[in-house]
Amino acid sequence: MPEPYAPPVQRQPFEDARPHRMSRMVIMADSDAAAHFVQDIAAGDPAPWKWTNQKPTVKVVPRTNLQLRYVIDFSLPEVTFKVTGPVTLSFLVNDHVLESVRYKAPGEYHYEKAVPAEWVVPLKDTLVAAAIDKVWVSPTDGARLGFILTRIGLTQ
Amino acid sequence: MWQAFWALLGAAATVAACYAAGALLVDWARAPLKRVERFPLAFVVGASVLHLVVFAVLALKIAYRPLVVGMLLIPIAWAIWKGSWRLKGDAVEPLSLGLKSFCTAIFGIFTVLYFFHAWAPESSPDGSSYHLGLVARYLRAHGFEQVVTNMYANLSAGVEMLFLPAFAIGKHSAGALVHYAFLVALAMAMFAYGRRIGKPWTGAGGALLLYASPVVGMDGSIAYNDCGVAAIAFSVFYFLEIWDEVREPRLLIPIGLLAGYCYAAKYTAVAMTIYAFLFVAWRSRKVRQCAIVAACAAVMILPWMAKDWIYAQNPAAPFFNKIFRNPYRRVIQDQEYADFLSHYTVENKWTLPLEVTVRGEKTTGLLGPVFLLAPLAFFALRFREGRRLLLPALLLFLPFFANVGTRFLIPCLPFVSLAMAMAVASIEGTSLLAALVLLHAVASWPSMIPRYSAKYAWHLDRILWKQAIRKIPQDRYLAQNFSMYGIARLIDDNVPKGARVLAVNGVADSYTTHEVLVSFQSALNDDLADILDAGWDESRQPTRRLTFKFPVTPARRVRVVETAVGGPLEEFKVHELRYFYQGAELPRDPAWRLRAWPNPWDVQMAFDNSPATRWRSWEVAAPGMYIDTDFGKFEFVDEVTVDTSFDYANVRLQVEAMNPSGHWVKISADPKTDVILPPVDIRRWASRDLYERGIEYILMNDTDWGADDMREDLGAWGFKEIAKGYGARIYQVVKP
Numbered sequence: 001m002p003e004p005y006a007p008p009v010q011r012q013p014f015e016d017a018r019p020h021r022m023s024r025m026v027i028m029a030d031s032d033a034a035a036h037f038v039q040d041i042a043a044g045d046p047a048p049w050k051w052t053n054q055k056p057t058v059k060v061v062p063r064t065n066l067q068l069r070y071v072i073d074f075s076l077p078e079v080t081f082k083v084t085g086p087v088t089l090s091f092l093v094n095d096h097v098l099e100s101v102r103y104k105a106p107g108e109y110h111y112e113k114a115v116p117a118e119w120v121v122p123l124k125d126t127l128v129a130a131a132i133d134k135v136w137v138s139p140t141d142g143a144r145l146g147f148i149l150t151r152i153g154l155t156q
Numbered sequence: 157m158w159q160a161f162w163a164l165l166g167a168a169a170t171v172a173a174c175y176a177a178g179a180l181l182v183d184w185a186r187a188p189l190k191r192v193e194r195f196p197l198a199f200v201v202g203a204s205v206l207h208l209v210v211f212a213v214l215a216l217k218i219a220y221r222p223l224v225v226g227m228l229l230i231p232i233a234w235a236i237w238k239g240s241w242r243l244k245g246d247a248v249e250p251l252s253l254g255l256k257s258f259c260t261a262i263f264g265i266f267t268v269l270y271f272f273h274a275w276a277p278e279s280s281p282d283g284s285s286y287h288l289g290l291v292a293r294y295l296r297a298h299g300f301e302q303v304v305t306n307m308y309a310n311l312s313a314g315v316e317m318l319f320l321p322a323f324a325i326g327k328h329s330a331g332a333l334v335h336y337a338f339l340v341a342l343a344m345a346m347f348a349y350g351r352r353i354g355k356p357w358t359g360a361g362g363a364l365l366l367y368a369s370p371v372v373g374m375d376g377s378i379a380y381n382d383c384g385v386a387a388i389a390f391s392v393f394y395f396l397e398i399w400d401e402v403r404e405p406r407l408l409i410p411i412g413l414l415a416g417y418c419y420a421a422k423y424t425a426v427a428m429t430i431y432a433f434l435f436v437a438w439r440s441r442k443v444r445q446c447a448i449v450a451a452c453a454a455v456m457i458l459p460w461m462a463k464d465w466i467y468a469q470n471p472a473a474p475f476f477n478k479i480f481r482n483p484y485r486r487v488i489q490d491q492e493y494a495d496f497l498s499h500y501t502v503e504n505k506w507t508l509p510l511e512v513t514v515r516g517e518k519t520t521g522l523l524g525p526v527f528l529l530a531p532l533a534f535f536a537l538r539f540r541e542g543r544r545l546l547l548p549a550l551l552l553f554l555p556f557f558a559n560v561g562t563r564f565l566i567p568c569l570p571f572v573s574l575a576m577a578m579a580v581a582s583i584e585g586t587s588l589l590a591a592l593v594l595l596h597a598v599a600s601w602p603s604m605i606p607r608y609s610a611k612y613a614w615h616l617d618r619i620l621w622k623q624a625i626r627k628i629p630q631d632r633y634l635a636q637n638f639s640m641y642g643i644a645r646l647i648d649d650n651v652p653k654g655a656r657v658l659a660v661n662g663v664a665d666s667y668t669t670h671e672v673l674v675s676f677q678s679a680l681n682d683d684l685a686d687i688l689d690a691g692w693d694e695s696r697q698p699t700r701r702l703t704f705k706f707p708v709t710p711a712r713r714v715r716v717v718e719t720a721v722g723g724p725l726e727e728f729k730v731h732e733l734r735y736f737y738q739g740a741e742l743p744r745d746p747a748w749r750l751r752a753w754p755n756p757w758d759v760q761m762a763f764d765n766s767p768a769t770r771w772r773s774w775e776v777a778a779p780g781m782y783i784d785t786d787f788g789k790f791e792f793v794d795e796v797t798v799d800t801s802f803d804y805a806n807v808r809l810q811v812e813a814m815n816p817s818g819h820w821v822k823i824s825a826d827p828k829t830d831v832i833l834p835p836v837d838i839r840r841w842a843s844r845d846l847y848e849r850g851i852e853y854i855l856m857n858d859t860d861w862g863a864d865d866m867r868e869d870l871g872a873w874g875f876k877e878i879a880k881g882y883g884a885r886i887y888q889v890v891k892p
Contacts, residue, residue: 002483002756004749004786011766011844014892017837023868031883032858155868 024060025071025153026128036060038127041149049075052146057129060153065120068154070098071112072130075148080136081106089147092129093119093154115154128153159327160626163275166326167333170206170318171199173228174337176235178202181413183240185406187398190352191245196345199337200391201410203384204417204456206231207317211459214320217299224295224324248351258590259360262597263343266368269602273616274336274377275624278328279638281662283379287313288331289665291320296669302467304484305656305671305678310473312460314420315384328666329624331379339376342387343367345394346570350577352397353541357586361577364593366569368600370615371521371562377616382566385421388414389428390570393548396435408436408445412452419457423475424555425567429453431548478775483757486679486774488725493676495725497559505560512562516605516613521562523569525608526596533572535579545575562614640664642882643855647672650879650886651853657886658684658846659855660862672855679774683758684851690768691842691873692865697834698731698767698799702827704811708737708794709823711813715784716798719825720808722777729804730762731770733783736795742787749786759783767834768842770801777806796824799832839865843874844892853878854887 026036028050034043040053062068070091081087090100091111096119101111120126132146178198182189189197209227213219235241251259278284286308294300303309315338319331326333343363350359366372366386376383392414399407415432418425433453437446461471470480477485501518502511508519509528516522533549536542549571556564581589598604605615622628634641644667647657657672658681665672675685690696714735718728735742744763752759755774762771762783773781796811810825835841846854854875856863866873866887875887 004751005760006746007744007748007750007763008760009764010744011764011841013835014837014840017835017840018872019836020839020865020872021869024864025868030858 021156022063022068023153023155024062024126025151025155026058026060027151028149038129040146049148049150052130052132052149053144054135054146055129055131056146056149056152057127058152059125059127061123062120062126062154064122064156065115065117067156068115068117068120069112069156070115070128071110071155072152073108073110073150074130074152075108075150076103076106077148078106080145080147083136084134087147088133090131090133092127092131094127095129120154126154157626159329159630160275160624163326163329163333166322166324166330167337169225169228169232169325170322170330170334171337173231173321174202174206174318175199176202176231176241177205179235179240180231180238181205181410183238185410186404187395187407187410188402188404189245189398190248190348191243192248192348192351193345193394194243194245196341196348196387197391197394199341200345200387201395201414202231203318203338204314204388204410204413204420207314207417207420208456208459210317210320214294214300214317215459215463217297219295219298219320219324221324224321228321248348249356251351251356255356255360258593259347259364262364262593263367266373266597266600267340269616269619270336270339270373270377272619272621272624273373274332275329276620277623277630277634277638278332278379278666279634279641280332280378280380281640281664283332284328284638284640284664284666285662286665287316287379287381288319288323288328291316291323291331292666295320295324300463300467304468305673305681307474307485307489307677310464310468310470312420312423313381314388314417314422314456314460315381319379328379332377335379335381335384336377338384338387339367339372342383342390342570345387345390346574349394349397349574355541355578355581357581357589358574358578361581361589361593362570362574365524365526365573365577365596368593368597369524369527369569370516370600370605370613371523372566372569373600374521374614374616375563375566380563381421382563385418385425386567386570388417388421389425389548389552389567392418392428392432393544393571396432397544399436400439403440405445405448408448409452411436412449413456415449416453416456419453420460422567423472424558424564425552427551427554428548429457431551481754484679486682486772487754488727488775489676489679489682491776492725494558497561498557500560502560508560512560512565514608515610516562516615517610519560519562521614522605522609523562523565524596524600526592526599527572529592530572530576532579532583533575535583536575538582539578542575542578545571545578549575634667638664639882639884641667643857643884644668646879646881646884646886647855655853656851657853657855658688658851660685660860661857663855673851679757683761684846684849686770686772687768687842687845687849688854689862690770691839692862695803696770696801697838698770699802699832699834700800700807701830701832702798702800702807702809703830704796704798704809704824704827706794706811706824708792709813710790710792711787712790713784713786713814714793714796715782715812715814715820716796716809717779717812717820718773718777718781718808719779719810720777720806721779722804722806724776726777726804726806727775728773728777728781728807729770729800730783731767731799731801732765732797733762733785733799734797735785735791735793736797737792738794742791742793745788747788749788751782751784751786753780753782753784766841766845767799767838768845777804798827837872839873840892843889847889847892852889854889855884856887857884859883 036058038057040056086104091098135144178201322330346363415429418428464473465471469482552568673681750759761769812820879886
């Protein structure tokens with residue numbers, strides 16, 4: 001048996017305390033990203049970005065439905081944009097359309113918007129999606145390419 | 157290519173040294189070995205001696221490479237000088253052409269598969285982590301050192317001691333090749349035994365049933381130790397049979413050494429130590445002969461017990477911690493571990509025979525469908541040799557109930573295989589036995605196994621010859637096929653030398669020079685992981701406060717005592733224990749003296765003002781467990797609060813004070829329970845507590861519990877991501 005101990009150094013509270021911010025982002029480069037894919041995202045090994053089909057959808061389980069924000073980082077590449085012309089993307093949470101935005105030029109985009117709390121049930125599967133109105137169709141093999149996705153999900 | 161060469165050289169030198177030491181000993185013991193018995197039996201008995209030499213070198217902390225290599229050369233030179241090196245002994249009756257061709261074909265094809273697998277870069281989970289990880293660590297330290305963060309360091313490691321000189325020369329693959337040598341020796345010994353008893357088909361059939369078994373091939377061609385244990389156990393039996401035949405007293409020396417080596421190789425093989433002692437007692441009825449066996453066995457066993465006694469305060473570490481209480485291993489971990497090992501993920505134990513023979517996933521490995529016929533072995537009871545085989549088989553089978561992993565059947569498999577072969581040959585003759593062996597060989601070939609096994613059964617899948625000769629570079633092969641290797645490289649490339657890393661799951665320790673503290677491998681690691689988990693897991697956070705109020709009591713010592721039995725694996729847990737008088741907390745004075753039972757070592761965690769740390773009893777909560785505070789002088793106390801968590805549901809406590817006559821008197825047993833909220837920044841409390849305990853780096857696999865929580869808000873944790881890849885991330889704890 002060891003000798004009795006004296007009380008240790010007392011831990012003090014932090015002065016700049018802040019709560020943890022939930023973030024359920026599906027990042028294409030992550031090794032477990034594919035586990036969240038529901039539809040229209042190319043399978044295979046993790047990569048910094050992935051081609052999508054018309055309505056890429058991922059599944060996340062938020063711990064809360066308070067102060068959630070929809071976040072997506074994507075690109076409209078010039079090569080497909082030349083064929084499709086301006087496109088409209090609709091951003092969805094559990095099939096509720098958050099907003100539809102028209103993009104008139106190719107490039108990299110970031111979109112972010114608050115999500116109504118009633119659209120999300122905490123600790124339940126939540127579908128986060130983005131739908132493009134026009135896709136590029138390969139004349140050779142019929143492959144359909146929507147846009148390039150880097151990350152998508154919900155954050156606080 | 158050079159890696160391949162050194163691996164072969166390291167293994168060859170070690171095997172040769174074992175054989176040489178054994179050959180010297182069997183010649184001295186006047187063992188009447190036949191020529192076919194000499195290599196396998198001399199190799200195994202020599203291994204027992206060499207293991208002890210390696211142990212001594214490590215204990216003396218002189219394990220420098222020239223000495224380790226010299227340690228191999230001395231017995232080889234000595235055996236050559238004394239004439240023991242050559243394969244001598246009486247020849248046995250020649251084999252028929254049919255039997256010779258049959259054995260050569262099956263043995264040859266599986267040897268190609270196994271040999272190249274053993275020679276290829278080591279990518280087994282346990283082999284690359286603790287079997288070789290500890291060997292690498294001891295070599296870096298030039299000897300044993302106290303390892304309180306890895307329970308595997310306390311297991312006896314008689315086979316791994318031989319990996320050490322091989323590893324010093326040829327690294328990982330050399331260790332695996334040494335283990336494979338044990339498998340070859342075992343098969344040769346079984347074959348030779350059949351010829352000794354005049355039943356060559358029985359020996360051949362038994363040896364091939366064992367050798368072609370998928371779990372044996374897998375295990376025997378990586379740096380594990382089960383096939384080594386089987387070879388040692390069978391050698392004990394073999395030497396006993398020879399001694400019983402010739403009664404040469406000197407033979408009792410190798411018998412005793414081998415019997416003790418069973419314990420030194422794996423605790424569960426102690427059954428053969430007992431068997432050897434009882435066999436000699438039964439057959440000789442002489443105290444002196446029993447004493448020789450016991451003394452020689454003790455020479456092998458006691459060093460391991462002493463090492464554990466010195467380093468772990470427990471001669472049987474990492475087990476029996478309730479008897480040998482120590483600060484390094486929680487008693488409840490024994491229970492959790494035993495509970496898991498007794499069933500793995502098998503829910504219905506009646507499915508175990510199918511699982512270990514055909515399915516091979518839940519119990520990790522399969523013996524092969526032919527072993528569903530193992531009960532046939534009982535027909536061997538008709539023969540004296542059969543009865544002799546089945547008793548050790550039974551003894552070595554018993555530990556299987558404590559660990560239902562398929563590989564834990566390997567030590568009893570030589571006996572069962574020989575008895576099966578004996579029974580089948582006696583019932584229907586050699587042609588049925590040949591057909592059975594052929595069927596087994598076909599069913600055990602890698603391409604056939606997936607046709608009947610479970611999807612993720614543990615077995616070899618192809619001949620790795622390109623990997624073995626390093627035509628495919630070792631680094632590339634491992635990085636692409638073994639994520640644990642990639643993670644180990646990630647650690648070495650990003651964590652400063654000497655820094656410890658806390659991890660939830662195991663890593664390939666042998667491929668990193670860092671000490672990785674895996675959550676379940678010691679009490680210290682478990683405490684650290686508990687602090688980390690308190691950051692994200694609400695069930696571990698202080699969310700419940702028990703308040704005991706009572707008339708003002710002047711007391712010098714007060715304690716909180718558990719009065720109920722906890723649920724299964726439920727400990728007595730206290731985050732913070734506070735004393736009050738008239739609503740004001742008594743400031744914690746350095747003069748206070750804190751005690752606790754049954755875990756006295758962590759009591760300060762209930763008095764550090766941190767919601768992320770807690771004292772745990774390390775055992776299932778039971779009446780009489782306590783936390784005791786000696787104020788050093790009389791204090792007025794009228795209230796005590798205990799902060800605890802919801803994972804401690806069956807809480808029933810009372811407060812006691814010591815009266816002037818030194819007796820404990822109950823002063824309150826009816827607390828008010830309130831729900832409380834932990835601080836919003838509890839994650840930073842957790843990371844600060846880890847930092848203060850010397851943990852600055854955390855390894856999280858992306859699939860580990862809590863990994864999501866960390867990834868999504870590193871700032872809230874006080875972490876910085878410094879590396880990621882292979883499905884894992886390394887975080888640095890930012891200095892608070």
